[in-house]
Amino acid sequence: MLRRVPPSLRRGLLSSASTHYGGAQILNSSHSPSKSLLPQWRRRASVASTSAPPPPRPPSPPRGPSRSGGGGPTVSSLNPAEVAKFAAIAETWWDASGPFKPLHLMNPTRLSFIRSTLCRHFRRDPYSSKPLEGLKVIDVGCGGGILSEPLARMGATVTAIDAVEKNIKIASIHAASDPTTASIEYCCTTAEALVKEKRLFDAVISLEVIEHVANPLEFCESLSALTVPNGATVVSTINRSMRAYATAIVAAEYILRWLPRGTHEWSKLVTPEELSLMLQKASISVEEMAGFVYNPLSGEWSLSEDTGVNYIAFGIKKNETPSTDSIKARLS
């Protein structure tokens, strides 16, 4: 079910050819790339695509707070409105029938993708009891720790960060009750702050966060700056497609009421092509991508080639000489 991203696609992301990918088309562009992008991404990306027309009157993207304009990954990724949404429901993280029910249901499938891609990349045995032993892993935007805990149980040395203090308190209390997870280093901070501290990890994982940050491209740059050369980066999110609008927003928030209304803003969602492009610009080459599909009869999620709604990407940090900008950012 996992799909390798073919070299042609990787080239296509930056070239002038057009390529089919995940049912959507990577457009190239003879037209001005900046016009194809959402306003908050225009600063640096050079090509982009969208896979669907916008739904009626999507809400305008909220503005992020501080912008240094310095060009490095030190700009704040915090979007206060988004952070407030999660602070309001922090107590419900470990209620498997509460607002985070979809994440609880998705967790085994997300972990299966992470286990298989990390084991392949780091040459580990996926069937061992602690396949991630010895790997330093960070969970960026960890919420209540529902992904951090199983990563620790797989043997990883886990650092988990979130912008919401309440989330970190709840995650710490929950993890402390089990010796296999008590070692998780929880911290209320952002990826950019850890970049300034020059922290580095073998694997950087950020699931369902990029659609809530102030500037997705700069967020990708921060994830990359936290990843060791040849390390792994895993990002999951929701596609900006009409199907996602119908299912992840209208059905999940308004009909089934799985999530509070307004949890996701359609205009802030990211297509697989945009994510690949942003990661590529941040020196991470996307090697595998998979979709998550929900079976309403069994109530289970599974991996699929269909990246039309929920999807996850695995990339490798390029082993390249750092740019002057990134050196300056690390030294500042």
Ligand SMILES: C[S@@+](CC[C@H](N)C(=O)[O-])C[C@H]1O[C@@H](n2cnc3c(N)ncnc32)[C@H](O)[C@@H]1O
């Ligand atoms: C949908 S939840 C995902 C939680 C967790 N990654 C998971 O999938 O189980 C998004 C989380 O990202 C956090 N968040 C949002 N913006 C953030 C930022 N700029 N830096 C760190 N965390 C952020 C929120 O507080 C929230 O806990």
